[in-house]
Amino acid sequence: MISLLHPDLHYFFEEYPSEENKTYFIYALADAAQDSWFLKKNSHLHYRNLLTEAAGDKAAEISPYLVQLGHNHNIEWQYISKRVVGTPRLTLIISSLDFDSLYSHLRQFLNVQFEGGLEMYLAFWDPAILGTLVGQISDQTLYVQQQVLSDQQKKVLLEPIHSWWYWDRKEKLHKIIGGNGHESLKFYDWKNPFTFTLLQEELMVEATFPDHLIYYLNLNNPFLVEGFNEWELYQYVVEKIALAREYGLEGTRDILNFICLTLIYKNTFEQEELLQSVLLKVKNKMMTMDQAMEDLESLVDENE
Template sequence: MKNKTSLDIFFRTFAQYPLDQVGLNAFALADAAQDHRFLKDLNYLKIQCLLKEATGEKAKKISPHLIALSNDFNAPEWGWVERYVAGSPNMTIIVTSLNFDSLYHHLRQFLEIKFDSGLEMMLAFWDPFILATLVGQDKDKTLYVDGPVLDQKQREDFLKPIQSWWYWDRLEHLHAIFGTNESIHAFPYSEQGLHFSEEQEEMMVEATFPDNLIYYLKLNNSFLVDKFDDYELYQFVISAIPEARNYGLNGTRDILNFICLKLIYKENFLQDMKLQFVLKKIKDKQITMDDAMQTLMSKAS
């Protein structure tokens, strides 16, 4: 059950220093792909899709949006956030001295990543688990990769105009990431994106790996995981990844199949001698994981 009062810490933080009095503004960064109800329920607020490339209503319903929130915590949108968002990864809250347009342009500067390998990708910092890994968050014990992925200068540039950036972790605890709250109204804007080293690329790939596995598990093998809650499944997957790698498995497909075997065999995973015999052949590089799956599934049928 979500903690419906989990914004209390946020409200108490600014109780003695109302946002208007200290020159700060509140915004939300919401992921419509997770829950697009805000597009209708909060349409009286200023909302803009962060991805200019997302044209059309269908595209906007799966894209991140910046939302201007009232500085009055009694405003109806704050009640909506407490009721529908608190405890979830669907929205993060940003407090900054910037106005809407300046924050929008600032965030867009960090959308694109270019890697040493030549690969380019979108940096989904509206996902709180990616955000926390990017900047590092010691108090968040639910992170798979602690981070920070960003180097010191990248982190400073990213958080420079941010007073605080709030998100809920996988256990629904509210966290605050603090920036330096510098005014950048006069700074030139660039949308060339970030450049990541090979090490940073590896950290980002690893950080998103469990959620990618979970996505494919739910997509193709939902019957194996439908009794797990989200955090239980996450814990199961992150504990299985190093086990799979101990057998010499590295690719998404192979590790996904390994996890499926653990889910199928359950408490018999280590006791089933036929399974262990096949897994040992994988470890000894005598067969591939695909060969193993074909052997095991044919025996099962």
């Protein structure tokens, strides 16, 4: 069966460690929100919802799961090869920890606390979040090219992991090297989660900013982005965030409206005199972006 697998999986198994007196296991962190069929099609596997606080069937359907996988001859790899490779639907973990130990280890890092006391989920099952947290240098698709975790936090997270694998936005496979220790370093738990500094908080917010904008574009203005594939749209939004900030815009609402204008005006955006005169007032703090949108709507109505 291995000959039928995707080349990325061939490479994954070639890198699988072989050491005397040490047994390694293969796990997946599978995001049911992105692929609801993986666990249904592979119900024979041992798996558990990472978010035990998620109550009800609906919550369980969109939760991340730790899944223990067999080796390359097992049937689940056919599904992964055909449906998962090149996507963010799951990440792969090689570790000497047994299922319960790895599950307990990963559960320690679900929550992160900010300096102001606010807590949130640390969605490390998302490849873009995982890569940003550990500062994966090989991943050039990351919006924030900087390690968010402190060196100590990174060490604690990766200590009992041999390697952690994921596919980026351009479908390239990346390998995160772990500490390959024998035991989990239990310095944190759900009662005492990772604490992020203000800088770490800002980096995480920035890292997810393009995806939040894309979510709202698809939700409220899908007709504006229907000609883009996922990677093209991501690149476009990243580029326009930088341009919006040149106009002094910062908030989600303002930058989202700005991006909508660039999508509406397209190649005439920079040449449209009325548009640029209004945006210049925004840049010079003579009006807000909301006021600019109202003015532009009035100008369009007058010209119809």
